[in-house]
Amino acid sequence: MRTVTVETRVRVELVDVTRHLQEELAASGVRSGVLVAYVPHTTAGVTINENADPSVRRDLITALGRLVPEDLPFTHAEGNADAHVKASLLGSGVTVPVEHGRLLLGTWQGVYLGEFDGPRRRQLLISVLADGGR
Amino acid sequence: MRTVTVETRVRVELVDVTRHLQEELAASGVRSGVLVAYVPHTTAGVTINENADPSVRRDLITALGRLVPEDLPFTHAEGNADAHVKASLLGSGVTVPVEHGRLLLGTWQGVYLGEFDGPRRRQLLISVLADGGR
Amino acid sequence: MRTVTVETRVRVELVDVTRHLQEELAASGVRSGVLVAYVPHTTAGVTINENADPSVRRDLITALGRLVPEDLPFTHAEGNADAHVKASLLGSGVTVPVEHGRLLLGTWQGVYLGEFDGPRRRQLLISVLADGGR
Numbered sequence: 267m268r269t270v271t272v273e274t275r276v277r278v279e280l281v282d283v284t285r286h287l288q289e290e291l292a293a294s295g296v297r298s299g300v301l302v303a304y305v306p307h308t309t310a311g312v313t314i315n316e317n318a319d320p321s322v323r324r325d326l327i328t329a330l331g332r333l334v335p336e337d338l339p340f341t342h343a344e345g346n347a348d349a350h351v352k353a354s355l356l357g358s359g360v361t362v363p364v365e366h367g368r369l370l371l372g373t374w375q376g377v378y379l380g381e382f383d384g385p386r387r388r389q390l391l392i393s394v395l396a397d398g399g400r
Numbered sequence: 401m402r403t404v405t406v407e408t409r410v411r412v413e414l415v416d417v418t419r420h421l422q423e424e425l426a427a428s429g430v431r432s433g434v435l436v437a438y439v440p441h442t443t444a445g446v447t448i449n450e451n452a453d454p455s456v457r458r459d460l461i462t463a464l465g466r467l468v469p470e471d472l473p474f475t476h477a478e479g480n481a482d483a484h485v486k487a488s489l490l491g492s493g494v495t496v497p498v499e500h501g502r503l504l505l506g507t508w509q510g511v512y513l514g515e516f517d518g519p520r521r522r523q524l525l526i527s528v529l530a531d532g533g534r
Numbered sequence: 535m536r537t538v539t540v541e542t543r544v545r546v547e548l549v550d551v552t553r554h555l556q557e558e559l560a561a562s563g564v565r566s567g568v569l570v571a572y573v574p575h576t577t578a579g580v581t582i583n584e585n586a587d588p589s590v591r592r593d594l595i596t597a598l599g600r601l602v603p604e605d606l607p608f609t610h611a612e613g614n615a616d617a618h619v620k621a622s623l624l625g626s627g628v629t630v631p632v633e634h635g636r637l638l639l640g641t642w643q644g645v646y647l648g649e650f651d652g653p654r655r656r657q658l659l660i661s662v663l664a665d666g667g668r
Binding site (some may be wrong): 267302304305306307308333334338341342343344347348350351353354355357358359361391393394395396 | 531
């Protein structure tokens with residue numbers, strides 16, 4: 267298990283963390299199994315989406331902002347209830363298959379930490395599980 | 401693998417199931433790996449969110465109700481189509497890293513069964529996977 | 535690890551892939567652990583929902599279409615930004631517990647590949663992890 271620190275810079279952004287996963291996979295020596303990337307936070311999440319055109323990340327942020335506006339009739343006093351909701355919509359982690367020592371991400375896939383209440387210092391936990399060498 | 405029964409009390413609620421996960425982890429004896437919590441239901445889900453201020457759970461329920469109103473032009477005859485959609489938005493399970501025999505939940509994280517068509521008797525399945533003792 | 539090819543037929547649909555998971559589980563010989571089903575795509579996802587009444591799938595498609603309309607003020611030039619957002623809302627994969635060599639899906643649960651920018655040829659990756667024979 268490895269913990270990576272990610273410094274986010276604005277209130278809402280998607281930070282590419284793919285290379286951290288690749289580094290931990292290489293360090294683990296696991297050839298076949300799965301990798302789990304997880305955020306121990308309640309106003310951030312993890313998602314997989316396009317790694318090429320940055321407009322996709324912008325559009326995902328736009329769509330989430332429209333789905334969960336900051337000014338809904340929320341009761342949470344800290345003013346970041348929208349961030350908690352977005353975290354649950356994205357999910358706290360992803361599980362990616364591994365084979366031949368490589369993450370089986372698609373050609374266009376990157377792994378992103380979704381920051382919804384930044385800027386903050388975030389942790390990303392990365393675990394690798396072997397499948398028994400099949 | 402352990403199955404926990406959760407009795408929900410109203411149509412929509414988030415039930416804290418964190419201690420069940422901790423108990424199963426302790427019983428498993430696994431020191432390092434991941435824990436998977438899963439609901440075998442189609443109108444309930446599992447999510448991770450804040451464990452301190454209960455207003456966050458209320459706000460999550462409010463936001464999901466606004467995203468998926470009961471009175472959308474649904475075709476499913478049982479009148480609980482909104483519950484099925486909410487289940488897919490949250491997801492059927494979560495995977496949490498384990499190290500030193502502890503769930504690596506963040507300080508403010510709890511694990512919640514999302515009930516969207518209660519009250520019902522629900523099952524929660526908990527599996528623990530060791531990572532080979534690294 | 536096994537890769538299954540799924541040919542989708544329309545722009546948006548939910549394709550039942552449950553039997554592919556059952557076949558790969560049987561081929562793996564694993565009796566106890568988890569199965570991971572994953573799509574290496576950014577305009578498709580995986581979800582678990584009702585396998586009986588097809589109206590539930592129709593309603594899920596309707597609700598996602600209402601949550602993320604095609605004509606939002608998106609910037610991604612390919613015209614499929616809505617598909618990318620839906621992929622992140624559903625998630626790229628699911629993890630299902632296994633015991634006695636069986637997927638522990640609920641009676642009414644099926645596993646679906648969510649196509650949001652079809653018709654296309656999609657890949658579904660299926661990994662099985664043993665939990666050490668507990």
